[in-house]
Amino acid sequence: MSEPIIQIKQLQKTFKVYKDHKGYLGALRNLFERQYNLVHAVDKISFDVQPGELVGYIGPNGAGKSTTIKMLTGLLVPTSGEVLVNGYIPWKQRKAYVKNIGAVFGQRTTLWWDLPLRDSLDLLQHIYEIPDDTFQQNLGMFREILELDPFMETPVRSLSLGQRMRADLCAALLHNPTLVFLDEPTIGLDVVAKQRIREFIQFLNHERKTTILLTTHDISDVAKLCKRVVIIDHGKILFDGHLNSLLEFFGGRRLLVVDFAEFYPEPSLGEAEIIQQDRNKVIYSFERSSISASKLINQLSENYRIRDLEVRDQPIEDTIRRIYEEQLLYNHPNGKENPSS
Amino acid sequence: MKRAIGLLAKLLRIQVRSQLQYPTSFILEVFSSAIILGFFFVSFALTFSRFDQIGGWTLGEVAFIWGITEFSFGVMDMVFSGFDYDSFGPMIRNGRFDQLLLRPVNITLQVLGSRFVLRRMGKILEGVIIFIYGLSLVNIDWTIGKIIYIPILSFSQVLFFGSLFIFGATTTFWTMERLEILNVFTYGGSEIMSYPMHIFPRAIRLIFTFLVPAIFMSYFPAVYILEKSDPLNAPGVVSFLAPLLGLGMLALALRFWKVGIRNYQSTGS
Ligand SMILES: Nc1ncnc2c1ncn2[C@@H]1O[C@H](COP(=O)(O)OP(=O)(O)OP(=O)(O)O)[C@@H](O)[C@H]1O
Ligand SMILES: [Mg+2]
Numbered sequence: 001m002s003e004p005i006i007q008i009k010q011l012q013k014t015f016k017v018y019k020d021h022k023g024y025l026g027a028l029r030n031l032f033e034r035q036y037n038l039v040h041a042v043d044k045i046s047f048d049v050q051p052g053e054l055v056g057y058i059g060p061n062g063a064g065k066s067t068t069i070k071m072l073t074g075l076l077v078p079t080s081g082e083v084l085v086n087g088y089i090p091w092k093q094r095k096a097y098v099k100n101i102g103a104v105f106g107q108r109t110t111l112w113w114d115l116p117l118r119d120s121l122d123l124l125q126h127i128y129e130i131p132d133d134t135f136q137q138n139l140g141m142f143r144e145i146l147e148l149d150p151f152m153e154t155p156v157r158s159l160s161l162g163q164r165m166r167a168d169l170c171a172a173l174l175h176n177p178t179l180v181f182l183d184e185p186t187i188g189l190d191v192v193a194k195q196r197i198r199e200f201i202q203f204l205n206h207e208r209k210t211t212i213l214l215t216t217h218d219i220s221d222v223a224k225l226c227k228r229v230v231i232i233d234h235g236k237i238l239f240d241g242h243l244n245s246l247l248e249f250f251g252g253r254r255l256l257v258v259d260f261a262e263f264y265p266e267p268s269l270g271e272a273e274i275i276q277q278d279r280n281k282v283i284y285s286f287e288r289s290s291i292s293a294s295k296l297i298n299q300l301s302e303n304y305r306i307r308d309l310e311v312r313d314q315p316i317e318d319t320i321r322r323i324y325e326e327q328l329l330y331n332h333p334n335g336k337e338n339p340s341s
Numbered sequence: 342m343k344r345a346i347g348l349l350a351k352l353l354r355i356q357v358r359s360q361l362q363y364p365t366s367f368i369l370e371v372f373s374s375a376i377i378l379g380f381f382f383v384s385f386a387l388t389f390s391r392f393d394q395i396g397g398w399t400l401g402e403v404a405f406i407w408g409i410t411e412f413s414f415g416v417m418d419m420v421f422s423g424f425d426y427d428s429f430g431p432m433i434r435n436g437r438f439d440q441l442l443l444r445p446v447n448i449t450l451q452v453l454g455s456r457f458v459l460r461r462m463g464k465i466l467e468g469v470i471i472f473i474y475g476l477s478l479v480n481i482d483w484t485i486g487k488i489i490y491i492p493i494l495s496f497s498q499v500l501f502f503g504s505l506f507i508f509g510a511t512t513t514f515w516t517m518e519r520l521e522i523l524n525v526f527t528y529g530g531s532e533i534m535s536y537p538m539h540i541f542p543r544a545i546r547l548i549f550t551f552l553v554p555a556i557f558m559s560y561f562p563a564v565y566i567l568e569k570s571d572p573l574n575a576p577g578v579v580s581f582l583a584p585l586l587g588l589g590m591l592a593l594a595l596r597f598w599k600v601g602i603r604n605y606q607s608t609g610s
Contacts, residue, residue, distance in 0.1 A: 015608070095445045095447075098444060105436075108437070123351065
C-alpha cells in the first residue's frame, strides 16, 4: 500500500463557547468574569486516506464534519493531534499547501460575489499560476460537463444555488488539485442537479484519479459514490469501513410487500411485523438473520390468497437514520470505539 | 512578491472596470460627493471670514493643511477599502474570509484587493480643490525640502489612517466570534453596545483617531511648511515625526492583524 495522502492522528478541536452577560453592565462584567462551555467538536479522531480514494464522511448535524474539513484545509488550527496532508501540516504551511488542494463548501461560495463567473475564473488562473494550456483545457472540459456556458457572464451573486455549486466545483478544480474536499456539495439541490454533481464527482475520481473526501446528508450520494464511509458523531468516529459491511450489520431488516387477493383485517405472519396496511396491500418488515423470505412466503400462501408480492431491502437512508437515532454503533462490535468507556 | 503585486493590480483593475461601467453616472457621483463633502469646508470658511485669523492661523493656511489631510484620507479610503470596518465585518461573518485562507496568496494583499471604492475620488477631488484654494491664499517660502516633504507627508497620512483601518478591521476577529451566539438571544441592534471591544478603548481610539493625527500628522508639519511660530515651543524635529509615525503605526497594525488572523484560525467563525 502506498503512503496515505491524509494522515490524521488523535485530532482534536475544542471550542470555547462564551456565555455573555447582557447589556451595558453585563458588558462590563464580561471584562472580568467570562463563563464558557467547552464544545468538543472533534474528539481525538484518527484515520488515513489513500491516494485515489473517494471517502464519504458522514454523521448527523453538529457531528464535527465541517470542523474536521476546516482543519484539513488549514482554516482552523487543531487543539491537539496531528494532521499531515500531501506531506504538509495544513495550517503551518498554508500557502504551499493550498496550491495542490481544492475545497468546496456547499454552504458558502468561494467565488467573488460581485464578479461575473468568467472574471472569477480568470483571477483563479492568476492566483494558482495555472499555465494557459492547462487552464483552457480544464475550463473547456468543465464548461461542457458542468454546463457553465449559460451563466459565464453572470455575477456570482445572481446565480441559482445549483449553478453556483457547479461554478464552485469548476473553480476548485482548475488548478488540477490532487486532493479535493467537498463539504455538502449537493445541499439544497434538486434531483437532477444532484445527479449531475454526483456524475462529476465520479468522473473526477475515476478519470482523473483525484482523492476526494466528501461530506453529505444525502446518503444516496454516499451509496452511489463511495466504497468507504467514515461515520462521525459527537466528534468521535463510530465507523470506518465499507458501506456494504455497515449495511450488512444494520441493514438487516427487509421488507415484504404483499398484495392480497381479498381483504384480511389482520393478516398476521409469524415473526414479521406489519408496518403498513392499506386495504389489500400490506408491508411486513422482518429480520434477515432470523427468518428467510422464502419461509415467510410459504407461510403466506398457506394461509392467504395472494395476488402479488415483492421483497425489498430497507432503503439505505432508513438504515443510516436508525444508526444515528438509535446510536446503534455505540454498542456494536463493528463500531470503532465505545465512547462511554 | 512581483506576482503578488501583479495579482493585486489585476484585482483592482477588474473592480475599477466594473465600477466604471456607467461612466457618466460615475463622474456625476464623484463631483456631487466632492461638492457635498466640500460644504463643510465652505461653512467653516464663511465663519472664518469674519475674522482675519484664528489662533494666529489664516484661512489660507488652514485650507492648505486641511486639503492635504482630506486628500490623504480619500486616497486611504480608496486603497484600504478592504479593511473598512463596515465591509470587513460582513466578510468575517458570512465566511468569505475563509476563501482567502484557501488561496495560495498573502492574506493582507488579498484583503487589500478585495475592495477598491473608486467613488472615493470625490473626497480626493475635494481635498485637491481645498488645497489649491489654500495655496492661492498663502505665501510660502518654497524650498526643495518643503516641496519634497508635502508628498511624503501625504503618504505618511495615508499609512497612518490606513493603519487605523487595519486596527478596526482586526478587532472584528474578536467581536464576530461571539456575534452568532449573541444573535440567538438579542435581535441585533444592541449588539454593538454589548461588546467591551467597542466601549473600553474609546478613549484610546479618540486619542489615535483625532489627537495624534491632528497634532503630529497635520499641525507640526504645517508649522514647518508654513513657517508658523509654535506657541508650544516644541523642538523642530516634531515637524518630521509624521513619516515615522505613519510607518510605526503600520508596523504595529500589521502585527496586530497577524495576531487577529491567528486568533481567527483557532476560534473559527
Ligand atoms: N467556531 C465555532 N465556535 C464554537 N462552536 C463551534 C464552532 N464551529 C462549530 N462549532 C460546534 O462544533 C460542533 C460541530 O460542528 P460542525 O460544523 O463541525 O458539525 P457538522 O458535522 O458539519 O454539522 P452539519 O451537518 O450540521 O453541517 C457543533 O456543536 C457546533 O456547534
Ligand atoms: Mg457542516
